[in-house]
Amino acid sequence: MTTRFADRFAACARENRPALGIFTMAGDPDPATSTAILKALPGAGADFIELGMPFSDPMADGPGVQAAGQRALAAGQTLNRTLAMVAEFRTTDSDTPILLMGYYNPIYIHGVDRFIADALAAGVDGLIIVDLPAEEDDELCVPALKAGLNFIRLATPTTDDRRLPVILKNTSGFVYYVSMTGITGAAIKSHAAVGDAVKRIKSHTELPVAVGFGIKTADDAAIIGRDADGVVVGTAICNAVLGSLVDGKATAGTVAAVTTLVSGLASGVRRARA
């Protein structure tokens, strides 16, 4: 198993702060700019990276991430290009954990065994596949774990104590708690409820628990990061890219728009428990 996630969460725990996970859509708004954003993330304060694999039909994503995926696909992004981006990233960064996040069909079409081999060769540490619940573990989860790739499962507010063991069974790396029943980019209704849920999950597992969906600002990151081992920001990153575009094209300010946001979020996680 690749150990970058375990090492990074342990390092952040030693600093008594949550890890900051940043989601960015591979290929948005174009391959070169997207690669530049990816490479700039660790320096701006990202502790781990979720690299989105764009899909034509992202059923769990809100408008912000949907639009980012559409921009990426329009610019010619493919699964092979996404894997190549990770390999390129690894030429300059061998420590920051990266997971690929997306939907199953492009992987199925690529071929599961070939995908796992290609992902490991590129330097990927884990996978989050939204439409592969525990019931479908034989498809990708089990062979990925066997090959040494972390398979990170989503737990949600509907995952009760009866179901938690089912989803934790084949989970590795960390548990990703979805803060709400909803799509990416919606608003968190109760921070307290999220904290309670994180504690509940932690009573079932030794794995770190990171929270995503609905975290947009440094304050959100600070509040959620009080209880969680990690916080993930995605839609706000996609929206920052969008805000920097002119006529749909990247500008000189695109990478900076993302790194400025990430720096602010990084300060948020550093005062979560201060």
Added chain:
Amino acid sequence: MPLSGANSLRNGPDEDGRFGIFGGRYVAETLMPLIRDLEAAYDHAKTDPEFAAEMADLRTHYAGRPSPLYFAERLTAHLGGAKVYLKREELNHTGSHKINNTLGQILLARRMGKTRIIAETGAGQHGVATATVCAKFDLPCVVFMGATDVKRQWPNVLRMKMLGAEVRPVTAGAGTLKDAMNEALRDWVTNVDTTYYLIGTAAGPHPYPAMVRDFQKVIGEEIRAQIMDAEGRLPDALVACVGGGSNAIGTFYDFIDEPSVAIYGAEAGGHGIDVENGHAASMTGGRPGVLHGNRTYLLQDADGQILEGHSISAGLDYPGVGPEHAFLHDMKRVNYVPITDTEAVEAFQLLTAIEGIIPALESAHAMAQVIKLAPTMGKDQVIVMCLSGRGDKDVETVGRMLGMIE
């Protein structure tokens, strides 16, 4: 001899919701507990005499079943071959077979204590059938419909609104059925506590494909009894149109293990199978993949991105198909054939002119296959076609194509 036991092709789905390699439960974790609850609720309802009695009563007194099996005498003479019978699902309440399914699922939603209903619709037939049962059972209803379909099927949009449903146009993608289904799934994930997703076709995550089939199989069961009355024998061929495939699986299911019955599913051939992204024939022109909760045949590119597809018929304009059809295709039990837009419109005109029946453009695809098939068969042979819906909603689309509207 009918197939039976392990040789039966009607043993699916297994406990994982699979028909062969197809089907399954490919949904976000948020939905999984609900999907399992739905499965349990349906398993219970299936064997509950009270549920069966309620369904039987609604079918008879509300939907108007059984629907007639009509011998199309002039059509038969015109085609000069096999005798053609039409299963008149378009005479059901709301004008299509869709009411068979929405009645079953609304009863289930009530049993599960759900207080809000959502649905996707392409042609609007399922949307109307859902809005109808929501009016009858006093439940709020939101129907997601592609913006393109809202335009081309506006009579059904008006019907849904009059029935009290909120119609939400979906502008993503090509604004057709696939995009409506994505948006319905997003709504469901958000409102999972209160909301029942009333899927209109025999697709989606398990248990929907099996459940929708079970609510639709009354079509084939009635055909069997009616054709035995009329001809004293089983039909030689069955024909139905296939988008997601709910009227088709309902028509076919009772005959799948009868080797003497040839079965044809008419897919949307659009501008032609050779035109890239110009058709919606997922089995003729697609390959297996995973979308909307199930593994099935999908129109997709080399990188696994789903194509929009095209059909003149909003109800068939979907890049996938129900998993049981995918299985029956692989088993070579059902012959799925593409019908072009042009062939469908010609069939629409023929049936209208010589039988006085205006078919839905979806059903016109099945009719086009009958037009090809009947002349190749003997006059002593029998075809039964499922006339799944009436064509009032399509007169504007066809009128424009024929230059009858400025």
